[in-house]
Amino acid sequence: MTDDDRVFKALADPTRRLLLDLLFAREGRSLSELEAEVEMTRFGVAKHLKVLEEAGLVVVHRSGREKLHFLNPVPIRLIHDRWIDKYTERHVTALVDLKYALEDET
Amino acid sequence: MTDDDRVFKALADPTRRLLLDLLFAREGRSLSELEAEVEMTRFGVAKHLKVLEEAGLVVVHRSGREKLHFLNPVPIRLIHDRWIDKYTERHVTALVDLKYALEDET
DNA sequence: AAGTTAGGTGACCAAAAGGTCACATGTCAA
């Protein structure tokens, strides 16, 4: 399994994306802390975190018996760069920003 | 199935990512043209293109009996924006660009 | 030391995904 394969497979599951959202909102969370936010047993959450970690999307830091999790944005940026070149980026960001602006107006 | 679920599931398969790579290199390809570049039967490729289309990652344009495929970068940019805020973006792009520069030197 | 808390492992099962094929529709060209 290649590196990028691990990243995309990791992102394919909604629970794992939720975990990334939680870490994006506030970093440095432990397994038990994350478990409380997800409708799943601890084992399921641990398994998902392992997948995210092996993909390099989450970095961990041990502190005593706790394992703290942090979001690593680099693989996400690499996905972006794979299919959006510098020229296209200008148009796409403008388009997306416009979309956000229009949604905020309602 | 939600919209973003469709996008991430579509990106999870290596063949589908290869198809996006091919369309990124040159847009407006037909099924048979793409089929020739992939080690798989026509049926498999068609199935993958359908998944990409339903995810909004590929847009099609019919021309007679041919179906031409185009890459749509918007969903990719939305993935980026989900986990990389404007502040972080500056650091991450700098880091990634540096990585590319170092790799080019070798 | 004993109890509690945080996390890890391997087996297991049900559900989903990838790939192929027989068959079918619509379009072009002579």
Next chain:
DNA sequence: TTGACATGTGACCTTTTGGTCACCTAACTT
């Protein structure tokens, strides 16, 4: 209009994935 070409559909099978559980180790607390 006949034949070749481009693509679509539904059934089928195999592999992968998601989730849970019984059981385990390591660390903090008193």
